[in-house]
Amino acid sequence: MSMVKLAVKRPVTIAMLTLAVLLFGMVSLGRIPVTLLPDLAYPTLTVRTDYPGGAPGEVEQLVSKPIEENLGTVKGLRRIESISRAGQSDVLLEFSWGSDMDMASLDVREKLDLVELPLDIEKPILLRFNPAEEPVYRLALGFNTDQAPSVTQLKRLRTYAEEDLKRQLESIEGVASVRLGGGLEDEIQVLVNERQAASLQIPMTLISQRLREENINLSGGRIEANRAEFLVRTLNQFENLDDIRSIYLTTRNNRPVLLKDIATVENSYKERDSISRVAGMEAVEVSLYKEGDANTVQVSKAIQSALRQLNDAKLIPSDYQVKPIYDQAVFISAAIAEVRDAAIMGGLLAMVIIYLFLQRVWPTIIISLAIPISIIATFNLLYGYQVSLNMMSLGGIALAVGMLVDNAIVVLENIARHQQDQTSEVAAERGTQEVAGAITASTLTTMAVFFPLVFVEGIAGQLFRDQALTVTFALAASLLVALTLIPMLSSRKKSTDNANNAAPLPYASGWRFWLKTPLYLVFRWLPLAIMTAVIAVWRLLAWLFFFVTKPVLALFNRGYNVCERAYQGLLQRSLRRAGLTLSVILLSSAACYALLPQLPVALLPNMAQGEFYVEVELQPGATIHETDQVLDQLGQVIADNPALNSAVNRYYTIAGTGSLLNAAPGQSGNQWGRLNVVMNSGADVTPVHQALRERVQRIPGVMAKFGSPELFSFASPIVIELTGYDLALLQQAAEQTAEQLGANERFTDIRVNMTDGQPELAVYFDQAKLSQYGLTSAEVSELLATKIGGRVASQFSLADRKIDILVRSQAVDRDSLRDLQQVIINPGAAREVPLQAVARVVPVIGPSEITRVDQQRTALVEANIAFGDLGAGVAEAERLLAQTQLPLTINGRIAGQNEDMQRSFTSLQFALLLAVFLVYLVMASQFESFVHPLFILFSVPLAGAGSILGLYLMGTELSIIVFIGLIMLAGIVVNNAIVLVDRINQLRSEGLDRFAAVAQAAQQRLRPILMTMLTTVLGLLPLAIGLGEGAEIRAPMAISVIAGLLFSTLLTLLFIPCLYVLIDRKQIAPTTEDAA
Template sequence: MRLIDIATRRRVTIMMFTVAVVMFGMVSLSRLKVNLLPDLSYPTMTVRTELTGAAPIEIESLITKPVEEAVGVIKNVRRVRSVSRSGQSDVVLEFAWGTDMDIAGVDVREKLDILQLPLEAGRSMLLRFDPSGEPVMRLALIEDPDAEIKFQNAEDRLKALRRFAEERLKTDLESSDGTAAVKTSGGLEDEIQILVDQLRLAQLGLSIETVTRRIREENVNLSGGRLEQGSQRFLVRTINEFQDIDEIADAIVANVDGRIIYMRDIAEIKRGFKEREAITRVDGQESVELGIYKEGDANTVQVANRIKQRLKNIETSLPDNMKLITIYDQSTFISNAISQVRSAALWGGLLAILVLYFFLRDARATFIIGAAIPVSVVGTFLMMYSSEISLNIMSLGGIALAIGMLVDNSIVVLENIVRKKEMGLPLLQAAREGSSEVATAVIASTLTTVAVFFPMVFVSGIAGQLFKDQALTVTFALVFSLIVALTLIPMLAAMGSGERFADATDDRPPARLTRGIGFVIRMFRKFFSLIAWVMNKLLRPGVWIFQGFYLALARVYPGALAWSLQRRGLVVLIAAGIFAGTMSLVPRLGSELIPQLAQGEFFVDVRLPPGAPLSRTDRSFRTVEQALSEDDSVQLTYSVAGTGNRLDANPVDSGEHTGKFSVKMAPGSTRLLEEQVIESMRQRLQVLPGVQYEFGRPTLFSFSTPLEVEVSGFDLEQIAAVSNQIQQAMAASSRFTDIKTTVEFGNPEIQIVFDQERAANLGLVVRDIANRVVSNIRGDIATRYTWRDRKIDVLVRSVDTSEASVADIRSLIVNPASDRPIPLEAIADIRLASGPAEIRRVDQARVAIISANLAFGDLGAAAAELQGIIDTTPLPAGIGAQITGQNEEMQASMRSMQFTLMLAVFLVYLVMASQFESLIHPFVILLTIPLALVGAVLALFVTGTPINVVAFIGVIMLAGIVVNNAIVLVDMINKLREAGTEKTAAIIEAGKARLRPILMTTLTTTLGLLPMAIGFGEGAEVRTPMAITVIGGLLTSTLLTLIVIPAVYSLMDRKPATIPTGQTSFV
């Protein structure tokens, strides 16, 4: 092979090429982004439209339905979901994976621009879901409990905390590189409130709209242009902005009958605070949260490190009575997870090299093969940088998976070089011929492994997005390992032959530089000789034990192989029986979508009855927090009542009656202790009336609840009735927990129904009356008041919503400019009523969603039991029910991966058929895949690991890995038969010759994956199932391959041996 000839002849060129790859790879590594996950593009988009004051039913008919009909026809829209709630419509579009969301956003906006919605509705907003929308850090600003000087009262404290967070912290942190935004939540936000006396306005014949307009017109600074007088130019400005609250009170509202009416005559002006949207607490103490969001392409770890440096400076300037706490830091988990993957890769590489030394008992040969690992890994970093792949747990997991396989090609090449040398060939010739002889098999085995990752592009759903980086990194590493095996390994193996410089005739003494280089090389040689001597002394007992085991196996194997060839049919039947028996265990494994991460944290989402005020939501959290305050296993609790303005807030489940309570366990807490804390919290929440809750743990991926049932139809009452029946049946089973439903009636409303005839007789317009009601109750932001370089809203209204009653609404004056004031109750029926809190729709049909967690067992078994409940529930005409949630995504992913597995096997067959120029031999080799499934299933069963997407990826990898040993074995059998050796003798001879490289490649790959299979550290749950699957499948397939594949080959290959003229032996 010409590449091998070049490698052995131009050693300096290969060495310089290797140095260049290592150098550029290290530079690429320093510039790679570090993130938790690959760059995901979640194909969802939310269309949010607001119509203030509209009830859910009106929102559905006026906003949601028209929007659904308009955007539902857009290309690649897979599903349309919507939630209609008071004053707001959210239509969620789910696109097919791989959709260009920028183009989809343009298409959606075009449809919305031509849509005719009510004039009162606001412009529809497009919200993109991005997993990086979660803040990289959360900080809490609280009052220092140890401070000597305390705030006078709670209002002053919360205002001061919010003010300092916005004026100092937010500004300082947002200026840090890579920080996109800092969102504050909690505390009290300043607001100037003007509470108008509507009776006084009526007496003066003024309206609240007049007051709002006058305030807006009085608070203004304008530029009047420029004026030149002589040689001087002046800038003309009108200065009339309010400087303090007293100026607002002294503002002139009107002149009534020659009397000037000041603001203080008709309203109370006070410095208050806006209506609260969220209450945040840390360990029960009210706080102000700062959520720090990074730019889309920023390095999470670097952004967090810069923030931490800023915080060190900020803490020195904090007021004595304030304290800043870090309650969440995503970079910590990322750093730890990546560190664990790196450690697993390093330990795997060391174990692989150790196995090589045990087999070869030669430090030089071990070093030569071991060089394939660092060179291939560093080369992979170069390809990752050029492909814009970040360092994340998936890409690094791919490198860790490939560590043990990186030496496979080098093992086969070097082992054959050593075999040629033992046959008496000179070192240089042995390097060339030994490498060339196995080059085809090595290339084919690499291509079969790489081929199984190509179909990953056809995996739909989240699995395809997540494992794309892993597939590419494994591919890059294996390609580099192939290049190393065919260039660097022959070059290093040929070093010391002396043949390259045999024709040198120059007798002049070498130059000083040459002597210096020679001295450095001799020192390196002595250093490595010393290392080899130390290794030999330290590892001698292990080598002795290992060699004893290997030699015993080498003595037994030829006899066992000969026995199996004599009883080929029996061997095949036994193998088939083992396969069938193992496959019977598959239903007992259970199934899940993605393994659940253990991060020492959990949360509970709480939902109170609709209409529950924010204070009630907060009180429910305080009840739970008090139960945990004495628990030493809990390090920190953090609660958010309401939603606030957090960017990561769920656009569908939000409002004052919702909240989230998070618990961080103390270091060293076990999973059992965590479950005990959850059960304690569950008992507290169960006694709270009308509270629905759902426990969960932080996940790397955004998925819905494990189990969801969609009850669809049109009649809301029938949907609610069926939902209640299913919910009660689920509650009767011990398998389901945290059951909740979206069917919520009883949303309290004050309905104002106008008497249009009565209003018309009085000369009133219903639209004007409705607007006046809004102005009096909700109020209008008249202007913004500048204080300390901050803009503070000035709110004008007549009703203090925190103290008002229905009677105040009844007495609202609807014609303040008239001589005869008319109260609202004179022209409208004002009554208390209730309606649906929200109306959910899926694919333009009304639905109720019942969600639940699993108390025990796997997702597949729970879905089967839930389907039984649905089947036994009587459904009225027009009502349907189906299981969705993670189970739906799991089934779709499994179907997609089954197709991917079949496509991978087909590609492997194509590669092998091209190599062997045979249709039968590839089929024989493919039988290693079902043999590998035996080990994979047994490994999952013994370790109690359910089948999930990660384990299935391991099965797909096995399809490309396990065939390598059989390829090497069959390739040598064919070469021996071409040389004239009889079939049975060729099989036995090939088995003896390939036993050592097959065992070496198997053990290096297996031990390289062992640290990942053990599963220590953060994020191990995502890596362990794959490693367990590959290890189990590889070990079993290797043992069975050495016996079963030769027997099958002997049965299926009927071609007579070819005896070349003058040649009777391979040797």
């Protein structure tokens, strides 16, 4: 028994299966995680190695180069880049998309084990980049007052954040970690007076040793006495600062020397690595990171609930306030809500089109049921394939919502034609089976175009996997609905008389009569009465709805009849002049393709998230307080301007790395900072940008970069790579190239990675003189590190907190070059020796960092594009680079987003050709012909021409989003041609001649073709309008599909019939006509 026959004969079975699918679909929906984007497995690894005290040149030679040489043979490695800066090496490994990153990580770890590094260099660590490792929620913990907080207040604030707030937040389900930035961290500092310590011959090492020895609790064993066992413990940990000050160090001149005799002990704070401010006021930034598989929206709600509970329980001190400054779930919820609303609106518009064409309520409802049932069934498959609900998967549902009724329309339209002279069951079965092959082929062609996406390299393949799976699942579900549920519901149409006939009352007498009669009435007549009442109410409502919409239907009928007559006349004239018609259509398409070079080109559209940032970088050597002052000046630009302040919702600044979990190579050091600006909904960002740019330009020595939070990890739009060996020549070429870009108004935010680095005081030892005093370079270097930078000798216990005890020289002994030269390097010896007696101290300035790309030294010049598209910007940069007179040993090339774009476009072009080939395979199998699928495929270039015209008129960029739309379009536009050609072949097999079959098939299939086209177009229309969050990603695809489908359908109604007539004249012999 075929599927269609089973559906007609076993309606209850089909109904129960449908209910089961709906039930499990709703259960699956509740368990599918909600995220902003699919899980993007970026094929990158970073090897980070710390080399304390190492200059960029030393880090390059001793760390970066050996690691590069060992990792260069890792399988699948496409690019290797290293960044060597003071004290740290980052080696970035970029693999081919699709690489198994788990295996790549194991391979890299094996290679790292073979790298031989100097003993004083720390072990390399391997980092995996993951865009999900951005905080999902940011809080600012500050004070309720407008007064600047004191040092004590900032220390208390940081302590509360670490000891109380952080622990409360880390216990929230779905929160993986909590990072803090800003405020002041407690530290006990022992500041040694160099002169007094030298006069008493007390070395710094002795002080650290005595601190460790005195600050200790130990177990002394057990004692049994008086029938009891006692544990002996020596409790000697420091309880207050006086305990530290009173430590005995040694004896001099028969007098005990205590720590307070040569040092000052004070409760201070650690050197700051970040300063956070909200609206100009210092605060502690609290960043919350979610677990890898956690639902972002649910985690955000849990955080908000926890904060409300803390406030209600008064666990947050009254003089503190906790403000949310960033919530990723807001954008996610808004973007997903927009996609959901677009899908609902598209479905409603599709139902309107169906009703206008069918003009009957019940058939409209039957067809419209395909939308919710197919979508809910799709949730089962999404859950099974571990696809999250994100912008792309929900976008796939919104894209498919108009196509889900296509199969049902074709089936129901054919059933209605058979019902004119057949019973409902026979019409449902025969009508469905007649078009089953055609709709299966059309569905398979649409599904087949998504298979080539597995061959797409770059982010496009990763990004659109979820969308491809969603559309495929939904279309497969709609096909099953069209082949089972639609004929089952259509076969239920019975005559009123037959429906109301009831079986006669069974004969009975006596007590059996009185027993059976009530049961018969309850079980036989009551359901019939209820059903009759429901049908009556339904018919009344349907009649009222039809009565209300009757004027609209009459107007639509008049318009459609005019269009139908016009099409029939135009078709007859076109068939008589088929060659001329084809020529006109092809020339029109060629004119559209001529617009292609004028389309702007981009990798991905920019997404407006209502937020932007300004990254600033000061001159090397700048303190974190200087960076904080610059950021504060930028914040004042907003605060002091009422117009800007009204447009800005909030702003906050971070000087230093702060709580960034995965700080990028350029986001480190005291000279780096960021101003984050969150705009009010609908506010124009341009005036704020202009005001901040003008202010930055007036601050000397500050480089700035304007940008928006990135959903994807891409290089800057314009990156010029200059390769060579000589660092001085590289820096000269980079500065020269940057000047060329800066003189061109197309480019802005120009940055050069090779600048003067941190000012250094280089100490060169005289080995001969060191040996005279019995000293070594290692001993003196360690002594200098302790006196200048300090060493943590022990920890002070306060409740369950541990506070570092730092030992270093007092500030007056380490403030200048002269102080460094006068450092005593042999404390405790009979004759004091200053550093200048055995070493030269020379001020030097080295490079800020040394970048190597594919094991060649490289200078990078980066820029943003002020106006125009990426393609035009790259062309202009290439022209400027060609005009720049670079040194002979320096080579330059354009990199950046252009490389990613070219790679993605090339693979997408291949995917498009492969999709067209797969469509041909499906159609050739369906028609058992090599010829008919070929002229059906002519609708694909027609659709491409329409897409280009639509993109040109709408001013939409040509991006990978548009390319995906074109690939999907290749599977959609052939569906109408398949239905048309399939009907032509059926009529010819019935004996009609070529021209009559073409004309009659075109007339019969005009209505379903227009219905399917309009339902798809109107289903996509809410996406194409491009309103709401994330519209920049959704709209280009919808525009390309709508324009291509409209253009292709209108021309296909003439092009395919004319082409069929011309080609069929030579290819098919009239054997079917004779047989008929």
